Amino acid sequence: MRFTTDPPRQPRDSYHHGNLREALIAAALKLIAASGPAGFSFAEVARAAGVSAAAPYRHFRDLKALIAEIARLGYDRFADELERAWNDGAPDALTAFENIGKAYLAFARREPAAYAAMFETGFPLEEDVQLLRASERAFGVIRRAAEAACNAHRTAGIRPPPLMVALHVWALCHGIAALFVGRADGHRRRMPMSPEDLLEAGLLIYLQSLGLTAPGP
Amino acid sequence: MRFTTDPPRQPRDSYHHGNLREALIAAALKLIAASGPAGFSFAEVARAAGVSAAAPYRHFRDLKALIAEIARLGYDRFADELERAWNDGAPDALTAFENIGKAYLAFARREPAAYAAMFETGFPLEEDVQLLRASERAFGVIRRAAEAACNAHRTAGIRPPPLMVALHVWALCHGIAALFVGRADGHRRRMPMSPEDLLEAGLLIYLQSLGLTAPGP
DNA sequence: TGTACATCAGTGAACGCGCGTTCACTGATGTAC
DNA sequence: TGTACATCAGTGAACGCGCGTTCACTGATGTAC
Secondary structure: OOOOOOOOOOOOOOOOOOOHHHHHHHHHHHHHHHHOOOOOOHHHHHHHHOOOOOHHHHOOOOHHHHHHHHHHHHHHHHHHHHHHHHHHHOOOHHHHHHHHHHHHHHHHHHOHHHHHHHHOOOOOHHHOHHHHHHHHHHHHHHHHHHHHHHHHOOOOOOOOOHHHHHHHHHHHHHHHHHHHOOOOOOOOOOOOOOHHHHHHHHHHHHHHHOOOOOOOO | OOOOOOOOOOOOOOOOOOOHHHHHHHHHHHHHHHHOOOOOOHHHHHHHHOOOOOHHHHOOOOHHHHHHHHHHHHHHHHHHHHHHHHHHHOOOHHHHHHHHHHHHHHHHHHOHHHHHHHHOOOOOHHHOHHHHHHHHHHHHHHHHHHHHHHHHOOOOOOOOOHHHHHHHHHHHHHHHHHHHOOOOOOOOOOOOOOHHHHHHHHHHHHHHHOOOOOOOO
16 A cells, blocks of 8 residues: 655665665665565565665565565574673573563564564575574574573472573563564554563563572672 | 466356355465465455455455454454363363463464464454454453462462463463464474473473472372 | 245456566766776 | 776666456345235
8 A cells, every 4th residue: 555645756866876785675674664574565665765666676586585685684683682682691590581581572672674574474494594594593592591591590490401491482582572562553452561571570480490590699 | 476277267056156255264264374364365365266356345345354354263263272271270270271272282283374364464453343352252261271370379489460471371372383383384493392392391381480280199 | 836026146347556577778886007 | 197998786668467446237046925
């Protein structure tokens, strides 16, 4: 659906755009945020970037390739931010783990379009080795955090496999992000608490069961 | 994308179809399973059901209305199955809770198209009162289960609000379903265990922390 | 049981539209000398 | 510094296509009597 008030094209000062690749990515991010990863056309991205419909072909094979690139870049930033939040487990495993959770939701909230490109497109990860590697780097942060947490636990509680713990944490983060941090027009429900508080409490309850407790005074 | 081998239309024995509404729903479910809830057109549904492109307008305002109906019907079946799995908390709260988790994943696995229509469309629930009611009935089962579980806990552990527990459980179920029970062409990863086992272990760890334990002999 | 008629659920043609994609082209930029 | 030229990144026109939607129509079904 287009508005009749859409400008058909902004004139540029130069024949060449200079930064069209980045401009296409930025335009696609806006369109994803507005209509979802499947809610617009390649031509629409070109229009939003102020170029002719043929121009994007100089930079991306098709719309799918553009969205895959957005997902890859998203995974990269995502991994960076999870890494920074984990901060090598400082000041303690439990706190660092909760910081990962906060960073996870912060990313989904700040970059819903990239998040959607990463998790809502159904692209087969196996077919794009760059995409796969980027996504594994992000998951790797959660996995290493789980390993550290499993080693740091104090009591003689259950000793579950760290990979399983990582998958639980990831699923909880993703579940909360997908259900409660949706797009503006999305599935959001009325909630008794913020997604951030919900996730923090969930992680605490879960990790306590593994014997991971806050460090005493 | 269509195959050139698609039959353009199957002839019918009668001028009237007789069951077109249900046929359109069934055809749309197949198309969602194959291409996602935004991966096909209204005309494509008509073609798949063997009628002219104008026929669906007798039954649905547009494609969105058809998909919303699929979501509504999906929530209804979903709620029924969660209800049956909960079985009024028998034989005990923990087991009944795990049965809800199993039923949740079973639904996502058996009816991925309905599940996608329910959770991956971004329709605003507030605008469709029938859709909202159906989804609240499904969530209501999880909420009542959480209430029963919070009342049944044995030790003097934490006493968290049941609504929060329900949201945690729902998010964990949805996270696992979305990440690991995707469509055939989807985001699936290699996993050390089945989604079902992953969820069962996650629920166990989480609920134990609330003092909910398996009934002793 | 038969007949007239209203209602309903389909048809198919028509329309304008935007899309994907290609192509020869054009003009800006960078580089060799 | 200037000039010739190669390269590159854009243009705009063109094409065939499927879509959404409407419309007068048609033929099957149900019902009153």
